[in-house]
Amino acid sequence: MQWRHPWNNMIPEIGQLLMITALAAALLQFLIGLKLFTVDQSLRMILIKRFTLIQCLSIFLAICCLGYSFLNDDFSVLYIALNSNTNLPVPYKIAAIWGAHEGSLLLWMFLLSFWGVTLAFSKKFNDQDKMLKIYSLSILGLVSLSFILFIIYTSNPFERIFPMPDQGRGLNPLLQDPALAIHPPILYAGYVGLAIPFALALASLLTPHSSSWAGIARIWTINSWLFLTGGIALGSWWAYYELGWGGWWFWDPVENASLMPWLVATALVHSLIVTEKKGLFNSFSTLLAIIAFSLSLLGTFLVRSGVLISVHSFASDPERGLFILMLIGLFTGGALMLFALKQKRSAPLKLELLSRESLLLLNNVFLCSAAGLVMIGTLYPLVLELVNSEKISVGPPYFNFVILFPCIPLLIFVGLAMFSAWNGKGSKLLLRSSRVALLSILIGLVVSLLILSYDTPLTTIGLILAVWTIITGCLPLIRSRTSSLVKNLPMALAHIGLGIMVLGITVTSSYGITFDDTLGFGQSKTVGEYEFKLITINDRTGPNYTAKVAMVEIYSENQKIGTVFPEKRVYDTTSPSMTEAGIEANLFRDLFVALGEDLGGDIWSMHLQYKPLLRLIWLGPFIMILGGLVRLFLLKPLSETANS
Amino acid sequence: MKRLLPIAIFLGLFILLARSLFVPQMDLPSPLIGKQIPSFSLNELGKSSTVTHQDLLGDIALINIWATWCVGCEIEHDFLVELSLDQDLDIPIIGINWKDRDDLATRWLIQKGNPYSKILSDPIGNTAIDFGVYGAPETFLIDDQGIIHYKHIGPMDRQNFEQDILPRIVALRK
Amino acid sequence: MFLLLPFQVVPDDLNTNLTATQQELYQGIIQEVRCLVCQNQSIAESNAELAKDLREEIFQQVEQGRNEAQVKSYLQERYGDFVLYEPSFKQSTYFLWLSPILILILILGWLRKIGVF
Numbered sequence: 001m002q003w004r005h006p007w008n009n010m011i012p013e014i015g016q017l018l019m020i021t022a023l024a025a026a027l028l029q030f031l032i033g034l035k036l037f038t039v040d041q042s043l044r045m046i047l048i049k050r051f052t053l054i055q056c057l058s059i060f061l062a063i064c065c066l067g068y069s070f071l072n073d074d075f076s077v078l079y080i081a082l083n084s085n086t087n088l089p090v091p092y093k094i095a096a097i098w099g100a101h102e103g104s105l106l107l108w109m110f111l112l113s114f115w116g117v118t119l120a121f122s123k124k125f126n127d128q129d130k131m132l133k134i135y136s137l138s139i140l141g142l143v144s145l146s147f148i149l150f151i152i153y154t155s156n157p158f159e160r161i162f163p164m165p166d167q168g169r170g171l172n173p174l175l176q177d178p179a180l181a182i183h184p185p186i187l188y189a190g191y192v193g194l195a196i197p198f199a200l201a202l203a204s205l206l207t208p209h210s211s212s213w214a215g216i217a218r219i220w221t222i223n224s225w226l227f228l229t230g231g232i233a234l235g236s237w238w239a240y241y242e243l244g245w246g247g248w249w250f251w252d253p254v255e256n257a258s259l260m261p262w263l264v265a266t267a268l269v270h271s272l273i274v275t276e277k278k279g280l281f282n283s284f285s286t287l288l289a290i291i292a293f294s295l296s297l298l299g300t301f302l303v304r305s306g307v308l309i310s311v312h313s314f315a316s317d318p319e320r321g322l323f324i325l326m327l328i329g330l331f332t333g334g335a336l337m338l339f340a341l342k343q344k345r346s347a348p349l350k351l352e353l354l355s356r357e358s359l360l361l362l363n364n365v366f367l368c369s370a371a372g373l374v375m376i377g378t379l380y381p382l383v384l385e386l387v388n389s390e391k392i393s394v395g396p397p398y399f400n401f402v403i404l405f406p407c408i409p410l411l412i413f414v415g416l417a418m419f420s421a422w423n424g425k426g427s428k429l430l431l432r433s434s435r436v437a438l439l440s441i442l443i444g445l446v447v448s449l450l451i452l453s454y455d456t457p458l459t460t461i462g463l464i465l466a467v468w469t470i471i472t473g474c475l476p477l478i479r480s481r482t483s484s485l486v487k488n489l490p491m492a493l494a495h496i497g498l499g500i501m502v503l504g505i506t507v508t509s510s511y512g513i514t515f516d517d518t519l520g521f522g523q524s525k526t527v528g529e530y531e532f533k534l535i536t537i538n539d540r541t542g543p544n545y546t547a548k549v550a551m552v553e554i555y556s557e558n559q560k561i562g563t564v565f566p567e568k569r570v571y572d573t574t575s576p577s578m579t580e581a582g583i584e585a586n587l588f589r590d591l592f593v594a595l596g597e598d599l600g601g602d603i604w605s606m607h608l609q610y611k612p613l614l615r616l617i618w619l620g621p622f623i624m625i626l627g628g629l630v631r632l633f634l635l636k637p638l639s640e641t642a643n644s
Numbered sequence: 645m646k647r648l649l650p651i652a653i654f655l656g657l658f659i660l661l662a663r664s665l666f667v668p669q670m671d672l673p674s675p676l677i678g679k680q681i682p683s684f685s686l687n688e689l690g691k692s693s694t695v696t697h698q699d700l701l702g703d704i705a706l707i708n709i710w711a712t713w714c715v716g717c718e719i720e721h722d723f724l725v726e727l728s729l730d731q732d733l734d735i736p737i738i739g740i741n742w743k744d745r746d747d748l749a750t751r752w753l754i755q756k757g758n759p760y761s762k763i764l765s766d767p768i769g770n771t772a773i774d775f776g777v778y779g780a781p782e783t784f785l786i787d788d789q790g791i792i793h794y795k796h797i798g799p800m801d802r803q804n805f806e807q808d809i810l811p812r813i814v815a816l817r818k
Numbered sequence: 819m820f821l822l823l824p825f826q827v828v829p830d831d832l833n834t835n836l837t838a839t840q841q842e843l844y845q846g847i848i849q850e851v852r853c854l855v856c857q858n859q860s861i862a863e864s865n866a867e868l869a870k871d872l873r874e875e876i877f878q879q880v881e882q883g884r885n886e887a888q889v890k891s892y893l894q895e896r897y898g899d900f901v902l903y904e905p906s907f908k909q910s911t912y913f914l915w916l917s918p919i920l921i922l923i924l925i926l927g928w929l930r931k932i933g934v935f
Contacts, residue, residue: 391672516873
């Protein structure tokens with residue numbers, strides 16, 4: 001035992017105190033918003049902003065306390081003893097802060113309060129919208145309050161153990177990876193960001209005269225949509241190279257839990273455009289905002305309660321599940337009640353079929369039904385077990401099939417919407433779009449029949465739709481004058497990104513080749529046009545693991561195009577071996593090698609893959625994110641001038 | 645009323661989630677219940693004689709799949725020995741040693757006592773797959789015709805034996 | 819039933835004799851079979867012993883020329899519906915499988931009601 005400054009021993013208690021400070025701040029933030037006290041509105045505004053800030057700072061400092069204890073290997077803190085040890089490299093000690101349940105909730109909480117601060121100090125609110133702001137901050141206060149209580153009562157990261165162990169158990173080796181270290185913060189920022197449109201939607205129900213909630217909510221929705229997109233793409237990328245098998249999407253309940261809010265958030269972004277610009281679909285947008293945040297909470301529930309056991313649910317505990325379920329009951333139930341009571345009856349819609357309004361509505365409905373189908377598939381085994389005592393699995397074959405029902409029409413209408421005008425007539429639209437449609441069909445057919453070999457009708461449809469989405473995505477850039485180029489850029493990028501992703505998914509799943517085979521030293525195996533040659537396998541020692549490292553050379557037409565070094569790692573802690581794949585990639589194809597089992601006599605089983613255009617699956621979301629960034633940062637001045 | 649639709653859907657979901665939280669996850673039901681035991685031909689542990697499924701007919705018996713590497717089997721073993729010594733019950737326990745080494749299995753039985761009337765060895769695990777085994781220990785109750793009546797997953801102990809298996813044995817013997 | 823050989827299968831003659839079509843079939847099947855001892859993984863992704871055994875079993879069956887339906891029903895007969903990631907179409911899963919069509923109908927009905935067409 002090394003000598004410690006007495007201060008060090010206090011750090012977890014300081015963290016504890018900071019949590020209580022945050023709790024008090026959140027409580028006050030909530031209460032001030034209620035009309036309990038007759039306080040002047042401007043004073044109220046000042047106070048509520050202060051408390052929002054205090055809450056955020058306290059949580060931030062609490063995270064710092066936890067981080068400090070992690071860096072000092074203070075194993076008297078239970079959470080640290082369970083998730084770190086002295087051999088863990090420093091960056092992973094920091095990532096270990098959110099490596100397990102307690103800490104990840106703390107991070108969740110910090111991001112929630114951080115978004116609260118950005119809302120509190122936002123200049124997007126007009127003078128008439130003061131109450132909108134106060135109410136939404138008050139609602140956020142209530143959300144924070146419940147989650148801080150949740151942390152303190154069920155998941156306190158500062159809990160001590162006695163006697164203090166000499167060594168910690170170490171971080172789950174699955175998590176010792178750069179992509180996965182930053183994946184949770186990004187994904188959580190997205191999840192939690194949906195609390196802002198949720199709060200704004202509820203506040204708008206309470207302030208019937210304010211109409212500007214949609215515009216404000218759109219900014220934060222795009223914001224969290226960006227993080228969700230990034231988080232999901234990063235998670236998929238991580239699964240691809242780290243889970244050792246080369247899959248990039250598993251329809252795992254935890255993945256589904258992140259996909260559902262993403263789909264609804266995408267719908268919300270589009271619905272808010274119509275609400276902001278045309279004053280339509282107000283109740284639809286409100287409902288979507290409620291659903292989006294509820295799905296975030298549902299995701300948290302599914303991951304944390306362990307009702308759907310998944311590779312990812314590292315911690316599960318019925319008490320925690322119960323607490324989260326109560327929160328879902330409070331927030332979703334309460335919000336839907338409020339919605340039922342307060343929502344104004346909107347005038348009956350008179351929409352022109354194939355006008356921009358209708359197409360946006362249609363697409364939102366398809367996005368929501370995609371989310372609905374994912375939910376049905378995810379929860380169906382639970383229902384059947386309870387109702388029928390039957391155990392079934394619903395996995396990739398189901399989801400890959402049913403998701404086509406909403407996605408094919410969605411992609412058709414996404415393209416059509418680019419030709420549409422507000423309140424436009426359908427006949428004109430079809431005329432204008434027909435040339436591009438024919439062109440896309442032609443390109444799709446040529447590519448699928450002549451350039452690639454014909455696979456299935458679905459592949460051809462996928463190719464046509466990808467081309468259609470990309471071309472129609474480019475249209476606003478080609479047709480628009482330079483002045484409106486920047487204005488159209490976010491939409492164009494988002495849609496081009498979508499098309500590119502569809503292209504990647506179609507080609508990779510139709511033309512990819514996977515081979516499981518055994519290779520001896522010096523032997524080679526041909527997969528597609530590529531020859532994989534196992535040269536040798538060596539031992540290697542890392543900072544906290546030992547590994548077998550293979551050297552595999554890859555040839556194409558007898559030309560060596562690369563050497564990869566797939567690894568099999570055994571961490572010091574008691575855990576099964578981990579696979580680190582060897583990947584030789586460019587934009588057009590991925591060659592993937594994973595090391596299997598030692599079969600004796602220098603013969604190993606190997607997992608070999610050729611995946612054409614795989615990178616597009618992540619390039620697409622990347623371009624979408626660029627679009628969102630342009631909208632948030634380059635268009636700021638535009639939207640402000642529009643407001644004033 | 646239209647506005648209450650979201651709440652109604654939500655309530656349904658909420659009840660589902662709440663119930664799933666409190667109802668313990670059930671074991672996988674075995675599709676083999678009510679069916680004949682799968683056919684096999686395995687070596688007896690440490691011997692060269694083979695035993696087939698035919699040889700197990702004629703008695704109400706328990707088939708226990710175990711291995712020395714399995715933690716649950718270690719927990720269960722004392723109870724199995726106790727069961728095998730129970731003169732009143734008098735039920736043969738047939739062991740299938742799953743993906744194990746014969747020498748390790750033999751030593752384990754010498755050290756801990758041998759509750760089995762017959763022990764078959766399934767080093768590759770093919771027979772275990774035919775039995776739908778996914779985690780040892782697993783115990784099947786069969787009747788004299790070789791029909792499977794019950795499958796217990798995980799270690800047996802006095803309590804779950806008396807609750808789930810004993811009544812079925814009694815019923816079969818009537 | 820299978821002829822069970824009384825000696826240990828030599829592992830390295832595994833995975834060598836499949837044609838490209840058989841590999842595709844094999845890969846397709848193992849991705850749709852759930853690893854029962856893992857948490858939501860297919861046997862393709864898992865390193866668990868049981869997953870390895872089942873992969874080997876499926877490999878041999880594919881090698882012997884059995885098709886997807888035969889292999890899947892082989893597994894289903896032993897482990898039940900839970901082992902397959904593709905739920906079978908039966909009374910208790912009607913709603914599951916028909917839900918996409920149901921949702922489409924609901925959407926059309928709703929759009930008609932609010933007057934889109």
